[in-house]
Ligand code: FES
């Protein structure tokens with residue numbers, strides 16, 4: 024049979040047009056098989072968007088940035104910034120997600136969204152991670168828990184359009200009225216039990232011109248995939264060891280490469296004594312000085328590490344040479360902004376807290392592969408921000424951007440850190456210097472000592488209390504500056520943010536856009552000041568919120584006490600908005616607020632709103648000596664969070680199972696940040712070089728009971744989840760600790776000044792040697 | 803440089819490499835079996851956990867020279883019986899444990915060994931036994947790991 028293309032695009036899908044439903048614009052793309060697209064911006068929606076501000080800040084108002092961007096935008100084909108869904112001849116429905124998945128489950132939720140709109144099974148949808156696409160401008164970064172929020176509608180628009188075209192094509196082929204055909208599991212079903220697979224319609228449904236088409240989306244009442252728990256679609260690959268991370272890639276000749284790094288944070292190499300000796304070590308192929316240290320390429324990582332440790336390097340001092348925790352804290356304190364209400368006017372309560380530096384090292388260390396040739400470069404790595412990486416790499420290897428291909432690999436955890444692409448820059452430099460492909464990996468010690476951190480901060484709170492009201496509430500957050508530079512996703516913007524004061528403006532705007540005091544506390548102000556740009560920093564499941572929320576929720580308990588009220592009743596009375604009261608009530612009920620607790624144990628509450636969502640946590644903690652002093656070899660036990668009840672209202676939930684998983688991860692981080700894990704700066708470097716130095720939550724710290732309650736919501740769109748679990752849990756754990764011990768900590772984590780339960784590793788040689796006695800510890 | 807022969811996931815393998823290179827790198831960089839992950843190289847994070855002759859061990863801390871001809875090394879890739887997953891892998895799927903998945907090969911291999919150890923010693927697989935497992939999960943999947951170990955143990 025000769026195949027025909029459809030004569031005209033469907034003006035609208037007649038079967039799905041209830042009155043008043045919002046319609047959207049999608050695109051049919053000229054292609055041999057069906058390709059549909061939608062703009063990855065929210066402004067294609069007819070009428071006013073229902074959700075207000077975007078989860079990410081707007082571009083800094085620098086004319087340079089706008090001028091350049093306008094020029095870039097004008098130079099591009101009008102449909103360049105589209106995301107597309109393609110239907111192949113074999114029936115595959117594929118979509119390249121312009122985001123980075125580091126375990127937060129966005130591939131699965133994207134498959135679910137497409138499956139829903141196209142009446143497919145979830146595993147019939149193939150979602151891959153897109154290479155860097157500079158034309159997407161700000162639309163290819165994965166940060167601020169924004170993925171589902173920003174991609175939900177555009178992906179649905181494209182999927183709905185694809186389904187409409189397939190129905191039309193199927194109806195024509197069956198010679199039936201389009202209103203009588205439906206679809207299920209990748210088949211167009213006609214009257215009389217006849218069916219045609221999508222694959223057979225892929226060409227017929229294709230368009231030979233590119234044009235805009237109106238689409239109507241499936242009504243929420245008809246959802247059968249969205250909102251149902253779904254397991255992660257890459258789970259089988261994970262449990263069989265087949266999931267491929269960057270360092271698992273087998274790129275020809277990309278040999279293991281490790282960099283010998285300075286004892287100081289950000290120290291640089293001056294001179295190397297024994298380059299030639301090290302070059303002749305077993306397995307070693309190349310040794311060269313690069314900007315961040317001395318790079319070694321070898322047959323195995325083990326041999327590269329041995330060679331790194333054998334190097335004799337003289338170093339230039341680092342960026343915080345000679346500094347330590349206390350000296351940095353003095354700088355932060357000196358920058359604290361004053362309160363508006365003077366102390367002692369009426370009844371004022373003042374509290375000040377310090378939050379020590381935390382490591383943002385994920386389990387997969389920084390890594391990237393690079394193959395840089397004279398005329399092109401190819402880079403592979405888990406990058407959440409590949410467009411900016413592409414621009415910076417192009418500069419390093421001295422090639423035009425169009426000659427640099429950046430492949431985004433699945434990442435082994437990120438939490439914000441992989442918005443930075445330090446390893447990709449180094450890999451590119453090493454490959455260029457060696458003239459060979461490299462597989463570059465940071466060691467754990469590198470990642471812990473030289474990697475990105477969540478910066479030290481202080482949060483001061485002053486509240487003025489009346490007889491039965493809080494008259495004013497002021498919070499002053501002061502922090503070592505968090506680098507947000509490449510966070511806006513595109514080389515031009517990245518350059519603009521590097522301009523003087525650019526970062527400050529951006530930080531302040533993010534603070535302003537994300538931080539609210541969700542209580543009716545009269546005159547309420549929150550101000551941020553940042554200092555000292557000499558650390559390698561990043562967001563870690565948020566930048567400010569976990570610390571701001573901990574200080575605020577501790578203060579809320581104090582205010583309740585000052586007014587003689589129960590912490591739950593007090594929050595109920597002063598919280599703003601039904602959604603927050605809803606989640607608070609949910610945890611109070613499910614977690615049995617107020618039940619009697621043994622001495623040395625207690626309950627605590629925390630609430631937080633962000634990412635278009637409301638959360639509350641009720642935790643129980645055990646601070647009795649027999650629990651705190653449990654003997655664990657080279658571990659920190661500390662107070663044990665024994666039970667967590669966490670309620671979340673995040674609007675429309677795409678995948679409740681994935682949402683619960685994200686809350687669980689946030690709670691695990693909260694336990695670490697409040698009770699056990701921090702970095703210690705001493706003499707210009709961080710002490711911690713191992714997971715047995717840096718006490719992230721382990722099984723022995725994990726709450727035996729965890730209950731995540733998803734509160735029904737009629738919000739029409741999904742909020743953000745990746746960072747959402749952390750803040751309320753931090754506040755609740757801190758409050759539970761205070762209620763169990765009667766001690767209000769001045770700093771977090773509470774163990775920061777305890778003696779080290781480990782012997783610090785040397786900084787020279789930089790990598791702790793692998794033991795050889797592994798067979799003595801089998802079980 | 804020496805020649806080293808052992809059994810990896812049921813197959814005889816031979817490599818020529820210095821005796822002191824740790825087995826993790828032989829497995830990953832020379833034999834291309836990448837299920838065991840690097841997370842520290844010093845027997846702390848347990849991301850590389852695999853089995854030697856049926857017991858859990860950490861190949862990052864064993865020189866290849868210490869492996870003998872008749873040693874059987876099993877990585878996560880060799881845990882399933884062909885297409886039939888091990889009950890612990892099934893439990894992991896059933897509880898949707900993994901997030902990024904980087905730690906999970908090691909977690910599963912540790913869990914299997916811990917269950918076997920408890921069975922052999924006639925101990926309960928209770929919270930105390932699970933808390934002997936030191937494997938890090940930086941995504942914080944610990945609660946689901948606990949559930950999955952208990953569920954997987956039922957079918958082992
Ligand atoms: S890499 Fe082997 S225990 Fe960490």
Ligand code: FES
Nearest residue numbers: 903905939940941
């Ligand atoms: S799932 Fe990411 S480290 Fe465990």
